Amino acid sequence: MKVRVKWIEGTAMLGESSSGHALVMDGPPEAGGRNLGPRPMEMLLLGMGGCTQFDVMLILRKARQAVTDCVVELSAERSISDPKVFTKIHAHFIISGRDLSEARVARAVELSATKYCSASIMLGATATITHDYELREVAS
Missing domain, CATH: 3.30.300.20 (K homology (KH) domain)
Structure with missing residues (x-):
């Protein structure tokens, strides 16, 4: 199994699975995140x-x-x-x-x-x- 996580900006990142799915993750606002996705x-x-x-x-x-x-x-x-x-x-x-x-x-x-x-x-x-x-x- 392989996955890829690419930094977007700030604390946001795009996770991509080897099965072809993607999702956005982000950090909390107090750490600079914009609440764009789950932690x-x-x-x-x-x-x-x-x-x-x-x-x-x-x-x-x-x-x-x-x-x-x-x-x-x-x-x-x-x-x-x-x-x-x-x-x-x-x-x-x-x-x-x-x-x-x-x-x-x-x-x-x-x-x-x-x-x-x-x-x-x-x-x-x-x-x-x-x-x-x-x-x-x-x-x-």
Whole structure:
């Protein structure tokens, strides 16, 4: 995997992925940014959210769960001194569907956290990562 990050101006930069996608990142206004895009550390957290949601949804599809929606809300704390690494991350899954098996959802979240989500496992080297979920039943 390769990516390219090109400086635009100030603290703005253009990230380009090897899969052909691009996005603007920027620093906060207090550091000279113009708030043109997410901060690089926000991108790391978004990447973890996408990675773990991908795993959970794949596992639940294979388990033939009738999922109609899946949202992952992540909250994180960072060290107050440099390097300001993540020290705590919590992922809260909100999974909606019909006749969902709580055991299968719990297992999917656990498998993502402990076996499949490369981003979670990598960030777990500096952060304590916790996960929970809630199920929302959707009428048939």
